[in-house]
Amino acid sequence: MKINETKKISVFGLGYVGLANSLLLGQHEDVVGYDIDSRKIALLKQGVSPLVDEHIEKFLKEKRSNVRYTSDFEQAVLHGEYLVIATPTDYDESTDYFNTSSIEDVIEKAIQIKADAKFIIKSTIPIGYVANLKKQFPSVKTIIFCPEFLREGTALYDNLYPSRIIIGNTTDAAKEVADLFLRNVWDKEAPVLYTGETEAEAIKLFANTYLALRVAYFNELDTFAQMHGLESRQIIEGMGFDPRIGTHYNNPSFGYGGYCLPKDTKQLKQNYRQVPERLISAIVESNDVRKDFVADKIMEKNPKTVGIYRLTMKHGSDNFRYSAIQDVMKRLQSKGVEIVIYEPTLNAPHFNGIQLVHSLEDFKQEAEIIVANRWDESLSDVAHKVHTHDVFVRD
Numbered sequence: 001m002k003i004n005e006t007k008k009i010s011v012f013g014l015g016y017v018g019l020a021n022s023l024l025l026g027q028h029e030d031v032v033g034y035d036i037d038s039r040k041i042a043l044l045k046q047g048v049s050p051l052v053d054e055h056i057e058k059f060l061k062e063k064r065s066n067v068r069y070t071s072d073f074e075q076a077v078l079h080g081e082y083l084v085i086a087t088p089t090d091y092d093e094s095t096d097y098f099n100t101s102s103i104e105d106v107i108e109k110a111i112q113i114k115a116d117a118k119f120i121i122k123s124t125i126p127i128g129y130v131a132n133l134k135k136q137f138p139s140v141k142t143i144i145f146c147p148e149f150l151r152e153g154t155a156l157y158d159n160l161y162p163s164r165i166i167i168g169n170t171t172d173a174a175k176e177v178a179d180l181f182l183r184n185v186w187d188k189e190a191p192v193l194y195t196g197e198t199e200a201e202a203i204k205l206f207a208n209t210y211l212a213l214r215v216a217y218f219n220e221l222d223t224f225a226q227m228h229g230l231e232s233r234q235i236i237e238g239m240g241f242d243p244r245i246g247t248h249y250n251n252p253s254f255g256y257g258g259y260c261l262p263k264d265t266k267q268l269k270q271n272y273r274q275v276p277e278r279l280i281s282a283i284v285e286s287n288d289v290r291k292d293f294v295a296d297k298i299m300e301k302n303p304k305t306v307g308i309y310r311l312t313m314k315h316g317s318d319n320f321r322y323s324a325i326q327d328v329m330k331r332l333q334s335k336g337v338e339i340v341i342y343e344p345t346l347n348a349p350h351f352n353g354i355q356l357v358h359s360l361e362d363f364k365q366e367a368e369i370i371v372a373n374r375w376d377e378s379l380s381d382v383a384h385k386v387h388t389h390d391v392f393v394r395d
Contacts, residue, residue: 006030007180010080012106014040014069016051016259017122017148018086020155023056025084026065027184033069034076044069052345055156077113082177086122091263096270098126098263107137118142120177124204124264127271130168130197144169144177145197147204152258152313160186166193168200205271208264209283214249215256216286222252222389223293233391252389254373255290255324258313262287262322291324295331298369298387306332307367308341309379309386311351325373329354332371340366 007029011022014035022033035041040050044067049057059065070076077083087102103123110117119142121130130145137143145168150158165181167174178192195203218236225232232252240247256262265287269280298306308329311320320326320343333339339354342363346356357363364370364382372379375390 008032008079008081009084009180010034010076010082011084011086012076013085013087013102013123014044014050015086015088016053016150016152016155018084019044019049019051019056020053020150020159021084021086021122021148022067023059023065023156024159024184025180026067029066029180029184030079031065031067032076032079033067034071034073035069036071038071041069041071051155053153053155055154055160059156073109074113077110077117080117082118082120082180083110084120084122089123089125089263091266096266098124098129098267100125100129104133104136107133107140107143111137111140115139116141118173119144121145122148124148124260124267125201126267127201127205128198129201142173143197144173145200146177146181147200149204149207162187162190164191164193166195166200166203168195168197170194170196205264205268208260209268209280211249212256212261212265212287213279213283215253215261216283216290218250219252219255219290219389220286222391223290226293226297226389232389236391251392251394253324254294254328254389255287257322257324257327259321287324288327291327291331294328294389295335298328298332298371299335299337301369301387303337303369305338305340305366305368307357307363307370308339308343308354309363309370309372309376310374311341311343312345313373323373325371328371 009025009029010032011018012034014022014033022031025031043050047060049060085103085106087106089098089100092099103121107119121143125145130143133143147166149163162185165178167178174194182188221235222232225235236250239245240250265284269284272280308325311323311326313320313323329339340357340363341351341354342357342360343351348356350356357366360378367385369387370379370382370385372386372388374395375388375393379386
């Protein structure tokens with residue numbers, strides 16, 4: 001790729017991954033962002049972010065990227081020299097497998113419009129998926145998987161300053177794709193690793209499962225400390241002075257959650273079906289055990305009404321898909337406890353049949369116990385009511 005050559009790129013799916021990539025690439029490339037959600041497209045055309053992410057909001061407000069948004073699939077396909085797929089791949093409990101139908105749908109429809117379409121997959125996929133895709137679509141010459149390592153709420157920042165760029169391909173096309181991203185990132189020293197396609201898929205799942213392992217480990221440490229009247233913070237701080245352990249991903253919580261870790265750990269567990277293992281399964285099981293423990297500790301206080309403070313997993317995010325606090329909430333419901341929720345991002349009377357209280361002051365008064373996965377200063381006046389395991393007051 002010539003250094004000054006602008007590439008035409010189309011991005012399919014404008015969630016955290018897709019929108020962050022659109023804005024990243026739109027700095028120097030001619031980008032079209034496609035999504036089936038017409039409301040999302042309307043907001044983006046107005047320069048309004050449909051997601052909570054301060055860097056995305058700033059990029060849109062300051063018009064730092066050359067991105068056009070559309071819900072016209074054919075227009076997006078015809079525009080792009082590369083078609084970047086960033087559609088959701090939720091874990092399907094009934095099949096024990098990622099639901100990858102959105103990826104296949106984009107490819108199948110796109111090659112009917114443009115037979116020589118080239119694809120870059122950013123969606124999270126199972127190990128061995130691209131190899132199967134190539135068998136399913138033998139006419140497609142270029143399918144490259146480039147895994148994402150983004151945090152919700154800082155997706156664009158993590159794209160601008162990537163920890164690494166993984167290209168699941170070792171052909172000449174891989175170098176072109178790497179150059180495409182390198183010319184748009186702000187950290188030009190970001191390491192690039194070219195791997196086989198299946199190795200790239202494994203990197204993504206093993207990395208996220210390791211992070212889940214750390215969360216589960218420190219949660220189990222906290223469970224032990226709680227059961228024996230010990231100070232979790234002192235134990236964790238003492239461990240963290242060992243540079244081999246460090247101080248990241250060590251803050252106790254109700255369990256790992258969010259969009260990535262729950263589904264990625266389950267998918268990796270399934271990829272291990274014919275491989276001897278104990279640890280991967282234990283990570284998934286540990287997360288359920290932790291939620292049971294948290295619910296039981298709350299029930300020891302014999303509450304009649306429990307308030308759930310925020311459904312989101314972390315500060316600075318509006319996403320509460322698969323949040324651990326929802327699983328704790330369900331456990332409390334099953335024990336007959338009345339639940340009320342305070343979640344300012346939701347403008348509705350109920351969430352899954354549970355009352356939403358929109359006034360924080362009313363919420364504080366109504367709840368006997370306030371369950372908060374992460375502490376917030378707005379709760380300081382009712383600290384005696386708050387049940388949290390947030391030792392370090394951070395995500």
